[in-house]
Amino acid sequence: MQKSKLRAYAKLIAQKGVNIQKNQPVVIQAELDQPEFIEILVDECYKAGASIVEVKWSHQPITKLNVRHKTLKNLSIVEDWELERMKHEEETLPAKIVILSDDPDGLKGVNQDKLSKASQARSRAFKPFRDRMENKYQWCIAAVPGVKWAKKLFPNDRKSVAVEKLWQAILSASRADIDPMKQWQEHNENIAKRCEYLNNLNLVSLKYKSSNGTDFTVGLIEGAKFVGGAGGTTKGVMFNANIPSEEVFITPKKGVAEGKVVSTMPLSYQSQLIENFSITFKDGKAVEFSAEKNEALLAKLLSMDENAGYLGECALVPFDSPINNSGILFYNTLFDENASCHLALGAGYSECLPDFEKLSFEECVEMGCNDSIIHVDFMIGAEDLSVIGVDKNGKETALFIDGNWAF
Helix, strand or coil, rough: HHHHHHHHHHHHHHHHCCCCCCCEEEEEEECCCEEEEEEHHHHHHHHHHCCEEEEEEHHHHHHHHHHHHHCHHHHHHHHHHHHHHHHHHHHHEEEEEEEEEECCCHHHHHHHHHHHHHHHHHHHHHHHHHHCCCCCCCCEEEEEECCHHHHHHHHCCCCCHHHHHHHHHHHHCCCCCCCCCHHHHHHHHHHHHHHHHHHHCCCEEEEEEEECEEEEEEEECCCCCCCECEECCCCEEECEEEECCCCCCEEEEEEEEEEEEEEECCCCCCEEEEEEEEEEECCCCCEEEEEECCHHHHHHHHCCCCCCCCEEEEEEEECCHHHHHHHCCCCCCCHHHCCCCEEECCCCCCCHHHHHHHHCCCHHHHCHHHCCCCCCECCCCCCCCCEEEECCCCCCEEEEEEEECCC
C-alpha cells in the first residue's frame, strides 16, 4: 500500500478518530503484524499534539501459549502494578487507540472455559476504573491487515497480494481511500441529520421483523437519544470511536425485550467464530439460544456475568451500506457490524441518556442502562428486515423497510 495512503489513514485516526488534544498522552494497543503502520501512526499522534505516545504490543500465538500453560489462578492474576497503571490512566485520561489485525481463527483450540473465567476475573478488577473513566476520554478502534486475517479472506492469493487486497478493503470501508478527512466530515454531518430525525419521534420501543425468524420488540429508556458518528466527552471533545462506522445507535432499557432474533453474519468472539445462531429474549434477558457452530462459546458469552444476557445497544445500519455492498465478509466485528443492523449483549452506552454528563454511573444504571463487563455486537440485518418505531401514544413510524432507511 502506498505510504501516502497509510499516512492519510494514520492522520485520520489521530485527528478525527481520537482527536488528540495538545499535550495529551496517547496509548496505542496493537498486534505485531504492522510495525511500519504503527510507526507512522505514532508520528501522526505526535504531530497532532500528543505529549507522549506509548505502544502496548500483543501477539495472538503468545496469548494462546499463556492460556495453554498457565494455571487458571496465574492467568487470572491482576498485579499491583496493573492496578496502579489503571489509576494513573484515570488521573491522566490518555487518548486510547486500538489497532485490530487478529487472525479470526487465532485462538482456535484454546480452553474456552479457562479463558472465559480468567477474562471475567481480570475484567472485574479493572471495571471500577473503567466505570469512573467512562465518557471522560477519547478512544478509537481501527484496523490493519494481519497476514493470517488477509489469507482468511483471500485464501487463493499469495500473502503479499492478500494483504494488499485487505488494505484496499479496509481503506474503502473506512472512507479513508480518497481525502479521508473530508469524507468523514461529510459522513458525520449526514449521520447527525439521521439522529435528529429519529430523536424528534420520541420513540419508546422498536419492533424488528424478518422472514428468517427475527420477530422482536425492545423498549427504550425515556428520553434516550439516538447517536452516531462523532461523539463527545463530558468536556465536549469530539471523537469517532469506530473507524469504520455506519451506525446510528441507542441504549435500550434493561429488562424490556421480547422475542427472537436470528443472526445474519458470524460473530467473532475470542478469536473464534460463532455461526448461524439465534437468541430468544423474555423480560429483557436471553433465555434460549442455539448455534450451528461454537454454541458452547455462545453459552460462555451469555454467562460472563449476571447481566451479559441483557442488551446494551440497538444499532441501525442500512443493508445497502458500503461494507455490505463490498461483498466481503471480514470475520471482524468492527467491519461486519457496520454492514447491517445489529444488537449488542452486555453494557449499555450512557452517552445515549439525557444529560449523561451530569449523571453518575449508578444513576445511569437506575435509569435502565445495562451494566456488564462485556459489550459484544452481533448482526441481525437482512435484506427484508423491517424496523418500526413506536412512540408513547402508540403511533408507529417505519424506520427501515426491506433492510434500508425508510426516510
